[in-house]
Amino acid sequence: GPICAVAPAPVTRPEAVLFDFSGTLFQIKAYEDRIRAALPHPVDGSAMDAILTSLEAGLADPAVIGAQHARDVSSAAHRHAFTTWYASAPALAPFAGVLYDQLRSPEHWLPYADTEKTLAALDARGIALGVVSDVGWDLRPTFALHGLDRWFGSWVHSYEHATEKPDPRLFAHACAELGVAQADTLMVGDHPAKDGGAAGAGLRSYVLPGGAAPGAVRGLDAVLRLVDGPY
Structure with a gap:
C-alpha cells in the first residue's frame, strides 16, 4: 500500500x-598582557615575539599534544594540559603555574x-x-x-x-x-x-x-x- x-x-x-x-x-585577555603580568621582569617587543613564537611551536610538541587528550574531564587533567603547554616555551617554564592560575582568575576574562x-x-x-x-x-x-x-x-x-x-x-x-x-x-x-x-x-x-x-x-x-x- x-x-x-x-x-x-x-x-x-x-x-x-x-x-x-x-x-x-567571554574571552581571556591577550597573551601579551598575561605574560607581562606573570613575569617578574619587563618583556620588550622582540622578547615577547620570541615567547609567542615558542608557545605557537609548542602546540606541535608531542608531549603537549598528548597532554590535551581528555583535558576537560578533571581539574588535574586540565591543569596538566595547560601547564605542559606553557612550559614548552623555555622563558615561561618557571611561570607555568602562575599562568595557569591566571587562566582560572575571573579578572583575566572579559565578557x-x-x-x-x-x-x-x-x-x-x-x-x-x-x-x-x-x-x-x-x-x-x-x-x-x-x-x-x-x-x-x-x-x-x-x-x-x-x-x-x-x-x-x-x-x-x-x-x-x-x-x-x-x-x-x-x-x-x-x-x-x-x-x-x-x-x-x-x-x-x-x-x-x-x-x-x-x-x-x-x-x-x-x-x-x-x-x-x-x-
Missing part, C-alpha cells in the same frame, strides 16, 4: 538557551561587548539560561565579577561530570536542572563538534563563527533572532 507521510512536529520557540563559556560569552545585553534580553523574554562548558574550574566567580551570574539557573562544568562535550549527559543535565525538554532547548557555542554536537542529544544548536577579540562584539544578536522566530 501507499506509504503514509508523518507530519513533522511543529518547531516551537525555545524555552531555554545553554551557552558555552570561552569564545562564546564580549554584547554578552550582557543578550542575556538580559533573553531573560526579559522568559527564557531559562544555563552554562555548559568544557572547563577545569568553577565559572560562577567569573560571571559574578561582571554581574552576569544572576541570569543562570544551571551550571554544567565538564570536570564535575568526568566527561566532555558533546557527551549527551552534559546537555541533558542542564535541561533537567532548568526543567525544560531537550527539544525545546538551544545550545549556543563556538565549536562545531562540541557545541554543534548538542544536536545529537536532541537539542537545537547554533555555532558562532570564528573567535572575536576580547571585549569585541560577538554577534550574539543572532541568538535573539533564533529565539524570536517566527514560529
